[in-house]
Amino acid sequence: xxxxxxxxxxxxxxxxxxxxxxxxxxxxxxxxxxxxxxxxxxxxxxxxxxxxxxxxxxxxxxxxxxxxxxxxxxxxxxxxxxxxxxxxxxxxxxxxxxxxxxxxxxxxxxxxxxxxxxxxxxxxxxxxxxxxxxxxxxxxxxxxxxxxx
Numbered sequence: 001x002x003x004x005x006x007x008x009x010x011x012x013x014x015x016x017x018x019x020x021x022x023x024x025x026x027x028x029x030x031x032x033x034x035x036x037x038x039x040x041x042x043x044x045x046x047x048x049x050x051x052x053x054x055x056x057x058x059x060x061x062x063x064x065x066x067x068x069x070x071x072x073x074x075x076x077x078x079x080x081x082x083x084x085x086x087x088x089x090x091x092x093x094x095x096x097x098x099x100x101x102x103x104x105x106x107x108x109x110x111x112x113x114x115x116x117x118x119x120x121x122x123x124x125x126x127x128x129x130x131x132x133x134x135x136x137x138x139x140x141x142x143x144x145x146x147x148x149x
Contacts, residue, residue, distance in 0.1 A: 002092055004034055005077070014073050025058040027125055029066045039087035040108045042067055079107065079136060092141070101141035108141070 002010075011030050015022050028049050033040075040048075046063045049056070067088050070076035076093035079098060087107070097115065100107040115135065123130040140148070 001094075004031070007034060007092070011070075011075065014069065014075070018069065020069075021119070023062075024056060025062050026066050028056065028058065029063055030070065030075070031076045033088065033090045037090050039079060041085055041087055045088070068139075075149070077134075079134075083097060100136050100138050101144055103137055103140055103144035103147075106141045 008027070008030065011027070012022050015026065021027075028128075029045060032045055032147075042060065043061045043069070046058065047062045049058055049063075055136070067076055067078075069092070069099060071078055074091050076088050078086040078088045079100070081085050082101075094111075096109040096111050099110060101108075119130065119133055
């Protein structure tokens, strides 16, 4: 994976190319995604940054705008939860897919070579040039299935 100093340099170039200033607030959002495993809503990120850095004035709008910019440049990726919004993670990790529990919201990352190969076959069958894919399987995790019994 990319080192944080290289990622930070890439981020600064991205900001400049979008005529945006490099600020400590924007850097903290990037750093948060880099240092934390998992999937976070903009509100999660906002609250955790406010708690960890109470001396830094950061607005929720800055979090949303920065995440959008990071996602558009493939530095971050998101999983959509419809009306419930998106959850973000660093987009520079090795490719993976997701299992999402509709009861508790747990997100399990997985990789399956058979699925990857099958997608390539399907794309080839339809003469489709695949450049990327996302897969999310929605259902109930093991813990929530146990609760239902």
